[in-house]
């Protein structure tokens with residue numbers, strides 16, 4: 654049997670880099686979508702022939718279509734897509750009086766429209782794969798039910814909208830045998846999560862991979878944390 658293939662966006666650092674390493678160790682063929690930072694990935698190519706680094710800006714049609722072309726030529730299909738790339742801008746924590754409205758579309762372009770663009774263009778390859786899994790890395794910040802925040806507008810709104818996207822995709826793609834997951838990776842010690850966060854990227858990636866590889870039924874839930882706890886929308 655051929656190794657299962659997975660594409661990860663934002664694979665150059667943080668949670669995406671850890672997911673890449675761990676999936677390679679498990680024998681997956683990993684297409685590691687890289688935006689700017691790629692030196693950590695380059696160090697892995699000698700040990701893992703199953704690694705292919707792919708330039709990928711999730712805000713650009715032409716970049717995503719080039720990535721589709723590369724994956725199509727290399728594998729002919731794709732089994733798992735992990736939409737992991739996201740930003741949390743410096744201005745995100747501003748309260749209402751200081752909200753920078755012009756930053757909101759920037760965040761949505763990467764965190765919300767980016768995953769939809771990648772899913773849209775990779776759909777033909779995913780239809781050739783199995784188990785046809787799409788994982789949107791969301792956040793507890795996207796939960797409206799659990800929200801006690803007084804700010805952080807653009808990031809939280811972008812993840813709430815990503816959750817809606819995940820639900821619509823599940824409705825649409827379930828008859829074609831897909832499983833969609835929206836996963837909160839925990840509060841993780843990455844550039845985004847900062848040094849005081851709860852867990853290491855390794856711990857987060859372990860939990861996410863365990864969930865991805867679970868034997869999902871189409872009617873199972875969608876929105877979970879990295880430990881498998883279902884979260885309120």
Ligand SMILES: NC(=O)c1ccc[n+]([C@@H]2O[C@H](COP(=O)([O-])OP(=O)(O)OC[C@H]3O[C@@H](n4cnc5c(N)ncnc54)[C@H](OP(=O)(O)O)[C@@H]3O)[C@@H](O)[C@H]2O)c1
Nearest residue numbers: 663667668688689690710711738739792840841843845846
């Ligand atoms: N860390 C946390 O505590 C936490 C909590 C909840 C949810 N999350 C979610 O978990 C995921 C991973 O977060 P992280 O902590 O690993 O973040 P991170 O360390 O800041 O890494 C973000 C990744 O996204 C990539 N990226 C940014 N803009 C991009 C674009 N236009 N196209 C493609 N890739 C782009 C970055 O690429 P470059 O390196 O090239 O810039 C980087 O690889 C995100 O979806 C985040 O929202 C994180």
